Amino acid sequence: AKGNGRNRLEYFSDEQARELRDQDLIERALRVSLQQNYFSLVYMPMFDCQTLEIVGLEVLVRAENLQRLGIGPDRFIPIAEKTNLIKEIDLWVIDNAMARLVELQAATGFMGKFCINISGVELCNELFPAKVKEIIDSHGVDPCLIEFEITETAFVLDDIKSRTILSELRNLGISLALDDFGTGFTAFSQLINYPADCLKIDRSFVNDLFSVDVARHKMVRIIEDLAELYGLRVVAEGVETKEQLEYLQEIGCDWVQGYYLSLPLPWHEMLSLISPPASV
């Protein structure tokens, strides 16, 4: 019978029990990845919407031992956040991204931005800005070349702590992007108070650009108009077709990224994409 209290798992359905085991497994795999350095980075080019020049790279983390099981950051980052492993992962990503940025600049003279995803958890972590500064300084990187992407929902502006952390990051010279913009609950009138430089339109809106649901397909244009009003750069992600790209060019979006333009690339592929052709 269920719930006799002898076995904790009896309180859960089979489905829930499996979910718990999976989470536990992923947590252990993440710990191993941190110890054994199984994490790696891939780079997704971001393009100027009009000229299609590469103007930035979004850094995306992979855990090699989980990737083989088809488990990507969408699945493991939330677990890392629950178990507090995220703090170590975020610092690992920043440190390794900075090392690559230095290498890339030396090899190609690349002056675009490195855009790094940061968990909303860091906005409650008073130690974060000082750690970031320490890492940046140790690599001698110009902070103007760094952008942190933080999901819109993590920007809780009525919280003094997160406000302080955001402005400390910004004072270092790092720019800030509101990621997955449009999925949260930002009162648009509040945008002017955000310490942000960029709105990153969520992929779902780009996906619905030609949807019959008028309210959804208009979102992209509405966000673009707003961003213009507040002087924010607009990045559209998830561009998968020529039609989507052309529409975004028409409405004056600033940057684009998506499978139509480039997949996320491993380091060496990215390097040869950015390298100027060898002069003859």
Ligand code: C2E
């Ligand atoms: P995100 O920040 O929204 O990143 C974009 C995700 O959408 C990436 O998946 C990317 O591969 C995918 N994507 C980009 N363009 C397209 C497209 O045209 N079509 C489709 N179908 N997908 C596209 P990925 O790498 O699996 O990352 C998932 C999420 O995991 C990210 O969402 C981000 O929230 C989180 N994440 C990734 N790397 C890191 C990291 O280093 N640190 C932290 N804290 N979170 C990360």
Ligand code: CA
């Ligand atoms: Ca992102």
Ligand code: CA
């Ligand atoms: Ca997104």
Ligand code: CA
């Ligand atoms: Ca614009």
